[in-house]
Amino acid sequence: MGKLSGKKLIFLGERDGVPSPAMEACFAGSGAEVVFSATECFV
Amino acid sequence: MDLQNQQRVIDAAEKYGAENVVVLLGSSDAEGAGVYAETVTAGDPSFAGPLAGVSLGLPVYHVFDEAIKSEADPRVWEEQISMMEMVLDTAKLAASVANMRDQHSKSKL
16 A cells, blocks of 8 residues: 555646646545645746 | 735645645746745745735745655656756755745744
């Protein structure tokens, strides 16, 4: 069991950094549940 | 941080319990990552949003923190994130968030 297993994840991504959908894909098998995900951009 | 997102972070912490929530950041600059980390731990430093004066103390990590990267699917990481990993200062980003986490987070992984 990983460290994130059973946790509730909040992803705060950034368009010019790592966007949230990329993080969601990476941790889909971590055993954690995504409860909120947003990607902000600064222009 | 966007004011609506601040409220959604509060809602998630209240619904699931702060000790069960983990915040992962994908910020591209260390200063911005530090502000995000401060916002979800000590409260909104700009005092503009719902997290002003609210210290949730959530465990917060940059996605480039080795403790977090090691939990990711390596194949998907290679496809989705490794490109940005090459161009961003990953150690500085992780350290900026760790600094806030060490000062203000009430729990860690």
